[in-house]
Amino acid sequence: MAKVIVYPPTSMILSDLVERNGHKALVVPEVVRRLVTANEIESPPLNITPEEPKKGLRYAAVDVPSGVRGRMSLIGPIIEEAEAAIIVEDPGWLTGCAGCSRTNELVRLLIRTKGVPVLDLSYPTNDAEAKVFVQKIKAFLEGLK
Amino acid sequence: MIRIAQLSCGSEYSGIQKEIERAAETVGAKIIYPEVSLDDILNVENTFGVSVSSGDLNLAMARAVRIVQNPDLADAVIVMTCFRCAEAAIIRSEIRKYVHENSKIPVLSYSFTERTTAETLLTRMEALVTTVKYRGLLAREKQKGLTAGIDSGSTTTKSVVMRDNQVVGTGWVPTTEVLKSAEDALQAALKMAGVQKEDVSAIGVTGYGRFLVGKHINAKLVQEEITVNSKGAVFLADAQKGPATVIDIGGMDNKAISVQDGIPGGFTMGGICAGASGRFLELTARRLGIDITELGKLALKGDYRNVAMNSYCIVFGTQSLVNSLSMGCKPEDVAMAACHSVAEQVYEQQLQEVEVKEPVIMVGGTSLIEGLPKAMEELLQVKVSVPKYAQYIGAVGAALLVSGLLED
Numbered sequence: 001m002a003k004v005i006v007y008p009p010t011s012m013i014l015s016d017l018v019e020r021n022g023h024k025a026l027v028v029p030e031v032v033r034r035l036v037t038a039n040e041i042e043s044p045p046l047n048i049t050p051e052e053p054k055k056g057l058r059y060a061a062v063d064v065p066s067g068v069r070g071r072m073s074l075i076g077p078i079i080e081e082a083e084a085a086i087i088v089e090d091p092g093w094l095t096g097c098a099g100c101s102r103t104n105e106l107v108r109l110l111i112r113t114k115g116v117p118v119l120d121l122s123y124p125t126n127d128a129e130a131k132v133f134v135q136k137i138k139a140f141l142e143g144l145k
Numbered sequence: 146m147i148r149i150a151q152l153s154c155g156s157e158y159s160g161i162q163k164e165i166e167r168a169a170e171t172v173g174a175k176i177i178y179p180e181v182s183l184d185d186i187l188n189v190e191n192t193f194g195v196s197v198s199s200g201d202l203n204l205a206m207a208r209a210v211r212i213v214q215n216p217d218l219a220d221a222v223i224v225m226t227c228f229r230c231a232e233a234a235i236i237r238s239e240i241r242k243y244v245h246e247n248s249k250i251p252v253l254s255y256s257f258t259e260r261t262t263a264e265t266l267l268t269r270m271e272a273l274v275t276t277v278k279y280r281g282l283l284a285r286e287k288q289k290g291l292t293a294g295i296d297s298g299s300t301t302t303k304s305v306v307m308r309d310n311q312v313v314g315t316g317w318v319p320t321t322e323v324l325k326s327a328e329d330a331l332q333a334a335l336k337m338a339g340v341q342k343e344d345v346s347a348i349g350v351t352g353y354g355r356f357l358v359g360k361h362i363n364a365k366l367v368q369e370e371i372t373v374n375s376k377g378a379v380f381l382a383d384a385q386k387g388p389a390t391v392i393d394i395g396g397m398d399n400k401a402i403s404v405q406d407g408i409p410g411g412f413t414m415g416g417i418c419a420g421a422s423g424r425f426l427e428l429t430a431r432r433l434g435i436d437i438t439e440l441g442k443l444a445l446k447g448d449y450r451n452v453a454m455n456s457y458c459i460v461f462g463t464q465s466l467v468n469s470l471s472m473g474c475k476p477e478d479v480a481m482a483a484c485h486s487v488a489e490q491v492y493e494q495q496l497q498e499v500e501v502k503e504p505v506i507m508v509g510g511t512s513l514i515e516g517l518p519k520a521m522e523e524l525l526q527v528k529v530s531v532p533k534y535a536q537y538i539g540a541v542g543a544a545l546l547v548s549g550l551l552e553d
Binding site: 042048052054068070098102 | 157158159160161197200202204227228229232233260
């Protein structure tokens with residue numbers, strides 16, 4: 001079983017596909033779940049405190065907006081953990097909301113420069129493309145076993 | 146309960162959402178998030194005029210459209226994005242303009258960092274709520290009876306006593322111990338007016354020390370500087386009807402307020418670096434070996450173009466100051482360059498975010514440094530007026546507004 005980060009890292013569709021194929025999906029909702037259940041809720045709704053943007057300094061300099069660094073404090077550690085990655089370009093809104101484009105750019109860069117196997121895909125626009133999309137993901141994930 | 150619609154990007158991930166909600170709660174307001182559909186977001190290019198690559202900004206724009214189409218959804222709007230994000234800075238400004246131009250809902254914009262606290266937001270949030278809650282009070286044009294106002298500022302504490310629409314006493318002291326300074330300023334104003342504290346029907350307080358001073362002297366009105374200063378400015382400049390722009394360059398922060406019929410519409414409050422504040426002018430006067438009261442007159446004889454000065458940061462500004470003097474620049478040119486540099490910071494950082502409509506009124510102690518209004522006139526290319534008692538503007542506004550509470 002490999003730890004697979006998906007992009008967008010909020011995508012439940014991609015997360016589900018990874019888990020169905022017997023791997024561990026690394027996604028942001030999982031990190032947020034840990035934040036809001038493991039500790040007291042100091043800062044609702046996501047329980048991200050001003051400390052998180054400071055932790056994000058590991059991935060982005062101080063002159064990078066605080067929202068990017070706060071997001072990176074969640075996504076950065078799962079990129080570090082990842083053994084493989086699936087990146088979907090132009091995912092639109094249907095694969096999960098990833099609100100900040102600057103964060104998305106940094107996440108893609110860090111995944112690609114990590115040196116793990118990466119599957120690049122375009123978001124499907126019809127049924128035929130969707131079938132190919134799922135088949136490619138399945139083949140990629142089987143290759144990781 | 147006043148409903149403030151939050152249109153933002155990045156506040157949850159900066160860890161400051163709780164602070165925003167705490168600031169709203171402190172001023173008796175509630176933060177709301179207008180609901181939109183996925184289609185509203187996907188169509189934002191058609192409805193708002195642009196869509197960008199960051200989804201949260203598209204969501205903020207879709208929410209702005211929803212509010213403009215359904216103005217009953219919110220009483221006020223706050224637009225907030227991350228400091229240093231270029232994409233967000235463009236959209237933040239456009240959302241503020243869009244709401245301002247297409248609705249009567251007061252709107253405030255702010256760029257935050259993870260260090261933003263409820264206290265940072267309090268004055269802005271309080272002003273936003275006041276413009277919604279006390280429209281009637283803010284619309285009043287005359288002071289009646291015998292009232293006093295205290296402006297407990299970061300550098301100086303000012304006080305006035307007003308009787309039947311006239312200023313009859315003034316007091317001005319440097320702020321040291323907040324309570325003692327307020328008491329001293331008030332006593333000076335009472336003495337000049339020839340009245341006792343007991344004769345005064347009510348006292349209004351504004352400025353940084355307003356909560357402490359207000360509690361101590363049992364003030365009937367404790368109010369932030371945005372609404373109070375704009376009221377005082379249009380009263381003293383006799384511009385209570387129609388549009389006006391109020392510029393207040395303070396010792397610690399600056400305010401630019403767009404006013405309509407005496408009520409603030411949009412405003413910005415900045416204070417990122419002391420290079421854009423009265424502090425830099427104080428420092429310049431000290432370095433030139435003159436009193437701050439002489440700096441303005443000296444500046445009027447100078448030409449800023451003869452000195453390279455940029456006070457974006459007070460440290461670099463001081464370097465420019467020292468360098469120019471060591472290179473033999475004339476003191477009058479240096480004085481004017483300092484005034485121009487401060488005016489330029491305010492022009493570039495704040496006046497871009499409010500609609501500058503004439504008359505432009507400069508207030509606060511710095512407006513008496515003649516070079517500063519002149520520099521602002523050159524930058525804005527409009528006449529800038531400095532009313533009598535400009536340095537007492539907050540105290541005058543407080544005395545005027547508190548008399549309205551007496552009648553009510």
